[in-house]
Amino acid sequence: MSTDTATYPVTPRNRVKRLHERGSYDRAAVHAVLDAAMLCHVAYVIDGQPYATPTLFWRKGETLYWHGSSASRMLRHLKAGVPACLTVAHLDGLVLARSGFNHSANYRSAMCFGTARLVEDAGEKAEAMADVVDRFYPGRSALVRPITAQEAKATTIIAMTIEEAAAKVRAKGVGDDEADFALPIWAGVIPVTTVIGAVEPCSRLVPGVERPETLSIFPEGGRLDDALLAGQRAYEKT
Amino acid sequence: MSTDTATYPVTPRNRVKRLHERGSYDRAAVHAVLDAAMLCHVAYVIDGQPYATPTLFWRKGETLYWHGSSASRMLRHLKAGVPACLTVAHLDGLVLARSGFNHSANYRSAMCFGTARLVEDAGEKAEAMADVVDRFYPGRSALVRPITAQEAKATTIIAMTIEEAAAKVRAKGVGDDEADFALPIWAGVIPVTTVIGAVEPCSRLVPGVERPETLSIFPEGGRLDDALLAGQRAYEKT
Secondary structure, rough: OOOOOOOOOOOOOOOOOOOHHHEEHHHHHHHHHHHHHHOEEEEEEEEEEEEEEEEEEEEEEEEEEEEEEHHOOOOOOOOOOEEEEEEEEEEEEEEEOOOOOOOOEEEEEEEEEEEEEOOHHHHHHHHHHHHHHHHHOHHHHHOOEEEOHHHHHHHHHHEEEEEEEEEEEEEEOOOOOOOHHHHOOOEEEEEEEEEEEEEOOOOOOOOOOOOOOHHHHHHOOHHHHHHHHHHHHHHHOO | OOOOOOOOOOOOOOOOOOOOOHEOOHHHEEEEEHOOOOEEEEEEEOOEEEEEEEEEEEEEEEEEEEEEEHHHHHOOOOOOOOEEEEEEEEEEEEEEOOOOOOOOEEEEEEEEEEEEEEOOOHHHHHHHHHHOOOOOOOHHHHHOOOHHHHHHHOEEEEEEEEEEEEEEOOOOOOOOHHHHOOOOOOOOOEEEEEEEOOOOOOOOOOOOOOHHEEEEHOOEEEEEEEHHHHHHHHHHHO
């Protein structure tokens, strides 16, 4: 699949059906939703049963990586991979309208479709095991105790190239029916944000060990979104 | 299925495989994760393709409800329902260890399995359409403009009784290997919390209309988790 175009192909799988004016197939729009997140949900099918598994993930170009999951045993027997859907959703606000029907939420979401495969190549796997640290904490893989052969063996990494994707975003005020605006009913938006708290250093730090400067992308009171986007930008430069 | 027991049955579908010491099959533990959330991800299979669809949901006893989704068209033709998995995950902290392998996250998650069905009974549907407002905003369905027949027709509600479920929680500090604690490497936890911002009243409010007192469960700077748990408690009393 060419990744030279600015948009993903649109098929029945990724076409936005409900409220399609909120949808976008732009790679940049999809990446913006993905790169502001650490947590995704991956959907698989095992013996006809669907699973939505929450997991940490990261993006490298058009490939998404995540840690071993309930699908890893299945994948070991399916070298060709299995269809999967990796979804990210951020809740940004609760929207209270003058009718129940127009109640809504502000959000940013992205659904990505492709074929999940086990990362078995030793080189790709070693790179991924450094990337899972460096993507979130710039340069950190060089600062920590090196990975052992046993740890590498115990780690399962799954990869999926994005074949199709769609972003869907609502970011606005109350969308009441025109006639309802005249009603004496309170309406408004309650914004919500995921923020960074005060860092809790490990109680067993060797005396004198300072927090690395690169972790300043996580300032107390800052938005987690901004920190993760800054981490992704730093990761892409390396 | 009996709902008299304190725990869900354990089967291959919901057994916690990785890091099983973090898992629980207690109904109360699963409900605590669900009730602190507004957003879930539902996994379905359509023509062999899995989808993880983000959506608002709520819990009424052992039944989960959510709004129409990409599965609604499929469900219209499958009166018996389809297997689904509804998952909630809260990210609570980023855990930086002295080795890449022991990097982790603090989180609370719940995966619920059952058979998704379209809510077609008029009475159950009317109740659900009031509940989707009242579960989040106590007593609000009585304050808003009543729903019209056209709106009811345009709304799809899906229900799933929880057949099996598991909660999985990590809530602790750095879990380094004992030998690694002696290394001069910084380690710690970066906590993250979803907080409520300053309410943004609709710019077209009728003069003199005040915000209902019941919305005080959403104080500026408060935790969204706490507000949603308070909403669920109020909803269960009605």
